[in-house]
Amino acid sequence: MSRFIPNRKEHREKMLREIGVETFEELLEPVPEKFRLTEKLHLPKPLSELELTREFEKLAGRNTGTELACFMGAGAYDHFIPAAVDHILLRSEFYTAYTPYQAEVSQGTLQAIFEYQTMIARLTGMEMANACMYDGASAAAEACLMAMRATKKQRILVAGSLNPRWLDVIRTYLKRDEFQINEIPFLEDGTLDLEITGKLIEGGTAAVLMPYPNYFGLIEDLQPFAELVHEHKGLLIVAADPISLPLLRSPGNAGADIVVGEGQSMGIAMSYGGPYAGFMAARKKLARKMPGRIIGRTTDRAGQIGYVLTLQTREQHIKRDKATSNICSNQALMALANVVYLSLTGEKGFREISSQCYHKSHYLEKKLLEIPGVSRVFEKTPFFREFVISFPVPSIGLRDRMIEQGILAGLPIVELGEGAMLVTVTEKRTRDEIDRYVKVAAEICRGGSE
Amino acid sequence: MKTIFQMSSPGRIGTSLPEMDVPAESNIPEELSREGDGSVGLPEASEGQIMRHYVNLSTMNHHVDKGMYPLGSCTMKYNPKQYEDLARIKGLSGIHPLCPDELAAGSLELMYRLGEFFCEITGFEGVSLQPAAGAQGEFCGIMLIKSYHESRGESHRNEILMPDSAHGTNPATSRLADCVVVGVESNEYGLVDPEDLRRKVGPNTAAFMLTNPNTLGLFESHIEELTSIVHEAGGLNYMDGANMNAMLGIAKPGEMGFDVCHLNLHKTFATPHGGGGPGSGPVPCTRELARFLPDPVVILDEEGNYSLMKKQDSFGKLMAFHGNTGVLYKAYAYIRTLGAEGLREVSENALINANYLKAKLGKYFDNPFDNGPCMHEFVLSGDRQAEQGVKTLDIAKRLLDYGFHAPTVYFPQIVHEAMMIEPTETESLEDLDAFAEAMISIAGEAAEKPYLVTDAPVNTPVLRLDEVKAVKELCLVEPVEEGDNL
Numbered sequence: 001m002s003r004f005i006p007n008r009k010e011h012r013e014k015m016l017r018e019i020g021v022e023t024f025e026e027l028l029e030p031v032p033e034k035f036r037l038t039e040k041l042h043l044p045k046p047l048s049e050l051e052l053t054r055e056f057e058k059l060a061g062r063n064t065g066t067e068l069a070c071f072m073g074a075g076a077y078d079h080f081i082p083a084a085v086d087h088i089l090l091r092s093e094f095y096t097a098y099t100p101y102q103a104e105v106s107q108g109t110l111q112a113i114f115e116y117q118t119m120i121a122r123l124t125g126m127e128m129a130n131a132c133m134y135d136g137a138s139a140a141a142e143a144c145l146m147a148m149r150a151t152k153k154q155r156i157l158v159a160g161s162l163n164p165r166w167l168d169v170i171r172t173y174l175k176r177d178e179f180q181i182n183e184i185p186f187l188e189d190g191t192l193d194l195e196i197t198g199k200l201i202e203g204g205t206a207a208v209l210m211p212y213p214n215y216f217g218l219i220e221d222l223q224p225f226a227e228l229v230h231e232h233k234g235l236l237i238v239a240a241d242p243i244s245l246p247l248l249r250s251p252g253n254a255g256a257d258i259v260v261g262e263g264q265s266m267g268i269a270m271s272y273g274g275p276y277a278g279f280m281a282a283r284k285k286l287a288r289k290m291p292g293r294i295i296g297r298t299t300d301r302a303g304q305i306g307y308v309l310t311l312q313t314r315e316q317h318i319k320r321d322k323a324t325s326n327i328c329s330n331q332a333l334m335a336l337a338n339v340v341y342l343s344l345t346g347e348k349g350f351r352e353i354s355s356q357c358y359h360k361s362h363y364l365e366k367k368l369l370e371i372p373g374v375s376r377v378f379e380k381t382p383f384f385r386e387f388v389i390s391f392p393v394p395s396i397g398l399r400d401r402m403i404e405q406g407i408l409a410g411l412p413i414v415e416l417g418e419g420a421m422l423v424t425v426t427e428k429r430t431r432d433e434i435d436r437y438v439k440v441a442a443e444i445c446r447g448g449s450e
Numbered sequence: 451m452k453t454i455f456q457m458s459s460p461g462r463i464g465t466s467l468p469e470m471d472v473p474a475e476s477n478i479p480e481e482l483s484r485e486g487d488g489s490v491g492l493p494e495a496s497e498g499q500i501m502r503h504y505v506n507l508s509t510m511n512h513h514v515d516k517g518m519y520p521l522g523s524c525t526m527k528y529n530p531k532q533y534e535d536l537a538r539i540k541g542l543s544g545i546h547p548l549c550p551d552e553l554a555a556g557s558l559e560l561m562y563r564l565g566e567f568f569c570e571i572t573g574f575e576g577v578s579l580q581p582a583a584g585a586q587g588e589f590c591g592i593m594l595i596k597s598y599h600e601s602r603g604e605s606h607r608n609e610i611l612m613p614d615s616a617h618g619t620n621p622a623t624s625r626l627a628d629c630v631v632v633g634v635e636s637n638e639y640g641l642v643d644p645e646d647l648r649r650k651v652g653p654n655t656a657a658f659m660l661t662n663p664n665t666l667g668l669f670e671s672h673i674e675e676l677t678s679i680v681h682e683a684g685g686l687n688y689m690d691g692a693n694m695n696a697m698l699g700i701a702k703p704g705e706m707g708f709d710v711c712h713l714n715l716h717k718t719f720a721t722p723h724g725g726g727g728p729g730s731g732p733v734p735c736t737r738e739l740a741r742f743l744p745d746p747v748v749i750l751d752e753e754g755n756y757s758l759m760k761k762q763d764s765f766g767k768l769m770a771f772h773g774n775t776g777v778l779y780k781a782y783a784y785i786r787t788l789g790a791e792g793l794r795e796v797s798e799n800a801l802i803n804a805n806y807l808k809a810k811l812g813k814y815f816d817n818p819f820d821n822g823p824c825m826h827e828f829v830l831s832g833d834r835q836a837e838q839g840v841k842t843l844d845i846a847k848r849l850l851d852y853g854f855h856a857p858t859v860y861f862p863q864i865v866h867e868a869m870m871i872e873p874t875e876t877e878s879l880e881d882l883d884a885f886a887e888a889m890i891s892i893a894g895e896a897a898e899k900p901y902l903v904t905d906a907p908v909n910t911p912v913l914r915l916d917e918v919k920a921v922k923e924l925c926l927v928e929p930v931e932e933g934d935n936l
Contacts, residue, residue, distance in 0.1 A: 002792045004528055004720070005799050006878035012799070015806040015879065019823075027801050027823040028700065030669040035701045042570055046789035049532055055786065056779075059560050060541025065553030072546050075770050082465045084497055086538070092515035093508035096529050098855070099726040104910040105512035105850050107451075109725040112507055115454050118927040122491040128926040131726070134582035137770035145626075165770040168745070172593070172766030176628040219482050246490055247478050253485045262770070271537075272557045273547035273771025274582065275728035287924065293726065298920035300913040310920040316585070316622035317861070321631045326622035329583035329716065331774075333724030343454050343500045344464035347492040356470050363472035382479055403553070411548055431471040 003049075063272075068408040069433045071364075073386050073424025074215070075136070075163050076273065077265045079243070079353070080428050082344045085267045085337055095333055099293075103308045104300075110307035113332065114295045116339040123245045123342075124238075124259040125252025126281035131293040132335040133327065136262025137166040139278030140209065140239050141173035142291045142325055143258045146282075147207035147235045148179070149324065150289045155180040155205045159192055161214035162239060170209075184208070190378030190388075191220040198228055207235040207258075212251060213244055216422065217361075217386030218378055226255025242266055242279070244384045246351040247358060258282045267341025268334055277334035287311060291325030356427035357385040360434065364425050365389070367438040371445050377416050385426065391419035391445055398444050405440045407433075451510075454503055455928045458493040464500045491930065510911040511725070512855050518881055520807075522827045522858035522870025523617070523665060525695045525717035530787070533721070533780040542779055547771040551757040557775060558756035562748040564782045568734050571793070572691075572711055573704025576740025578733045578747060580773040584692060587712025587731025588623040588659075590744060593765045594710055594735055595657045595686045596627060597742035601763070607656040607685070613642050615665045615862035617690060629656055636864055640666040640819035644675050655685035662703070663693045665862040665870070666819050667804065667827035677707025686710070686739075694718045695874065696801060696826035699794030710735035719781035730777035744768050799875035800826040803882060807873055810886040814893040818865055826874075832867035840896040840903045842867040847914060848895070848906035852888040 001008070007015070012024070021027060028036060047055060060066075070078040089095060093108060100106030113131045120129035133139035144156045156174065158167060160183045167183075174181055182200055187193050197208065208229045213219045226236045238251035240261045251259045264276040282290060288311060296310030316323040345353060365387055368374050373392030391398055395412035399421065402409040410423035425434065477483075484490075495503070512519070519526035537543060545554050565577040581587035592610065599607040610624040611632045621631045632650050637643040642660065651658075658680040663669045670676060677687045689703045689711035695718045697703075703711045715721045716729035723729070735743070745767045746758035758772065788796065801823075808828045812820065816831040832842035846856030846869070858870040873882055895902045907913065 002788055002795055004530065004876050005795060006876070007799055007802070011879045012802055015802050019802070019805045019809045021823070024798055024802065027805055029823060030671050030825070031701055032671060032674065035673070035706055037699060037701060041699050041790040041793060043567060043785060043790045043793070046792055047786050049787075052532065052783055052786055053536065056536045056539055056542070056783070059556035060539040062556030062559065063541040063545045063549075063554050065546060065549035066541050066544040068553075070546055072548060074548055076547050078544075078546065080467075082497075084464070084501055087501070088504045088508075090534060091505065091508045093511045093513050095534075095722045095724050096514035097511045097725040098519060098521060098524055098526055098723045102512070102846065102850060102856050103915050104847065104907050104912055105510075105855065106725075107911050108507040108509065108511035111451065111453070111510075112504065113725075114926075115928070118453075118455065119492060121927045125485075134586065135769050135771075138582070138586075138768070163770065165767060168767035169770060172744070172768060173626070175593075175766070219478070221481060245484070246488070247484055249482055249485055269538075269543040269776070270546050271543045271776040272545045272549075272554060274769065274774040275730075275776050277728075284924070284926070287926065294926060296920040297925040298916045298923070300915045302913050304912055306912040306915045308915050308917050308920050310917070310924070310926075315618075317618035319622070320618050321621035321625040323618070323622040323625070326585045326589060326619050326626050327583070328585045328619050329723070329727040329729035331582070331724075331728040332726030333722075334728060336725065339454075340500065340504060343493050343495060343503075344497060345492075346458075346463050346465075346494045347460075347489055348494065349463050349465050349467060350490070350492055351488070352467055352470075355474075356467070358478065359470060359474045360472050362476055366475070382482065384478070399550075403550070408546065408549065408553075427467065430468075434472070 124281040125250025127284040129281035133278035137169035139260040153206040161186040209237040217383040222254035246354040267337040277331040361425035395421040462494040464497040519855040522872040527874040528876035529722040537779040572734040573702030574734035575737040581731035583729035585619040592627040612659040651683035661690040663825035667824040698797040715781040721780040730774040803873040827872035835896040850907040851909040
């Protein structure tokens with residue numbers, strides 16, 4: 001008997017009498033007999049609460065990757081999460097609530113997400129944001145669809161320097177004969193070329209999608225691209241890393257029309273890939289083209305301020321096949337993690353985190369460059385938190401040997417050379433860990449070149 | 451309530467960071483630096499102020515741990531507390547998604563076994579755990595079906611048939627997948643009309659999408675006939691698994707002629723809904739469709755090692771990584787807690803609870819499709835009350851005053867003034883009785899003092915909100931006030 005079910009045999013019997021049947025089986029009358037299971041499901045035997053904890057501890061123990069100093073990024077990042085974030089997420093009032101359809105008893109969720117929308121809009125330099133998407137990649141894909149709806153054009157130019165996993169998701173969402181996705185090749189310095197983009201954009205482009213910083217951590221000026229795409233009556237979509245935004249010129253200021261990104265860095269555990277939260281911000285005139293839920297401020301019958309789901313006529317439960325997206329459940333609790341995290345770190349703390357990521361990654365880069373044979377790929381282009389380093393030994397072998405020394409050194413990117421590795425440094429990494437990284441890598445490189 | 455921005459005062463902070471221990475030597479080039487004085491407009495408040503703000507906000511929410519949440523098709527059951535702790539064990543929550551497979555062996559093993567459980571429960575042979583929610587699961591399923599037709603040289607098949615009672619996500623998903631929606635009519639019993647289905651299938655049929663039990667809470671009794679009609683026309687059958695809470699250990703979609711389905715872990719498998727998400731929408735399917743599954747899937751090799759793999763014919767990727775893994779952890783815990791008998795007990799009690807409420811409320815509200823037992827939910831009509839000047843929306847709002855969440859209202863659209871009620875198995879007889887009493891009392895008010903219902907709610911943190919004004923005046927972010935540090 002499960003601890004989650006309150007009704008016991010005597011309750012059930014009483015209820016069956018009220019229903020007017022004698023046995024439970026009678027309730028299955030609409031299910032054709034041939035489909036009614038006669039055998040029990042083949043599942044392992046039930047575990048008590050204590051046994052289940054032991055089972056989970058055993059499984060968790062096999063994830064030995066969590067014991068390493070993490071220098072891996074590429075779309076998921078090991079940032080510090082203040083304790084208060086989880087204390088809010090663990091409030092039953094938030095995590096056991098449903099989507100706020102009944103606004104009068106959902107003001108907690110609604111106001112918190114309204115505050116989230118505000119913070120995302122301010123960070124990205126945009127006028128509005130929605131209540132979040134599944135993850136950064138699907139937000140980027142939905143932004144492409146949105147741009148095509150808004151411009152009535154069917155081609156998207158995507159920077160070749162975008163996270164390749166995101167590009168795969170975009171390709172899946174845009175798999176349609178009439179849609180065209182063209183990649184803009186990146187130059188030797190890792191940035192995009194305005195002239196090449198100018199040629200590709202001719203003949204009806206809905207949007208140009210640029211990462212900021214890009215997959216290799218590189219930062220480039222968005223404004224010339226914004227001007228180019230606007231000359232051609234298209235939109236600029238920017239895929240921004242939120243941690244970089246306190247330091248970088250905001251995409252909105254540089255001319256972006258839609259800004260998407262992955263919110264995992266802001267108070268969400270890496271948790272082997274999810275749940276995260278994709279954010280989406282835009283200029284206000286695009287609000288009606290947006291996918292997903294949007295919270296708006298209004299008043300109640302007594303004139304008090306309150307919040308509701310708004311512009312719902314864009315959504316699937318009303319517009320059905322004419323909706324702006326099929327999204328229903330989003331990742332609301334993860335957006336709540338973002339808003340609590342941004343409140344706690346606040347104006348100064350968030351900037352400090354951004355700045356520490358910047359300086360610590362530059363410190364590691366500088367130290368690595370002192371190792372003979374090591375160079376930085378795209379060495380002339382400024383970077384943020386993440387960079388591609390080229391080792392004089394194969395990066396996959398180096399990664400494996402560094403794992404033995406307790407360091408998750410980064411993500412090998414062999415497409416950029418046998419020794420290439422994408423390395424990330426967050427504010428969590430200490431100088432000692434960084435120095436050790438350099439020492440171990442130097443030893444391996446020396447051994448490799450002997 | 452004040453917003454967090456209105457509580458801000460320069461210099462306050464809610465967290466502490468270690469001092470930077472490396473030299474700051476270079477800086478971001480000026481032309482790439484944040485505009486103006488570099489401030490963003492984030493609030494500045496102490497940890498205690500922030501906690502008080504969000505805790506105060508939280509108290510304005512209705513939630514499962516406070517009271518019954520009889521939202522039809524949403525399966526708002528109790529969310530076990532232990533699983534929140536388990537998913538937060540550092541070994542599981544702290545693992546980087548691109549970590550080499552052997553360093554994430556625990557997560558991979560859990561995911562692999564969970565996939566096997568889902569196949570056993572649904573009667574299928576392949577599974578993707580990647581979809582983030584039910585709607586993305588639907589998209590995954592339709593993409594599998596499209597890939598299948600393409601592989602047979604039938605890429606022209608682009609029509610998706612679905613009954614008029616389908617969830618809104620079904621047509622929206624079909625559109626996203628570049629297909630055309632073809633409606634199929636329901637008959638007088640609220641079931642799909644096989645004759646109409648027969649008329650609508652043809653050489654362009656890609657798939658038939660059906661929720662079973664359907665959105666009226668009725669089991670599609672002639673399911674075998676329906677799925678055969680579609681198969682004979684060369685189409686495939688997709689089951690929207692939103693209502694799977696009715697069928698655990700009772701029947702398997704894979705045995706009824708369905709080729710693929712999705713599960714909503716945030717409904718059937720007790721993972722919390724989080725105020726709108728995260729959900730998780732795994733997609734079990736037949737062996738034939740499995741070769742098109744999204745990238746990656748978890749595999750087990752002969753040496754007993756688990757790894758991530760991209761299927762050669764995969765249609766692509768839905769998420770950057772492997773799905774809402776943290777939600778998968780909780781669903782795994784649920785199935786391990788309950789086992790086969792426990793899961794069947796879930797569905798049995800879900801059915802009994804729903805039928806009990808249906809019996810209790812039948813005298814007071816219209817039930818246009820009451821032709822025998824319902825499954826885990828049922829749909830009432832507020833028509834009788836509408837004649838008294840009380841709309842279903844008013845009844846929904848009045849229920850809030852009584853301390854209950856409202857049912858799903860105005861859906862499915864084939865029922866006038868619809869109220870879709872799903873109590874779930876975790877409600878006690880006493881709570882069901884209390885809910886029934888509230889509904890009956892409101893029916894009485896509608897007849898005698900309708901203003902009590904039309905003025906509702908009055909016992910909630912705010913009164914009825916002006917949705918028209920929200921659209922007209924469109925305030926989507928906190929305006930920047932003079933004196934703000936922006």
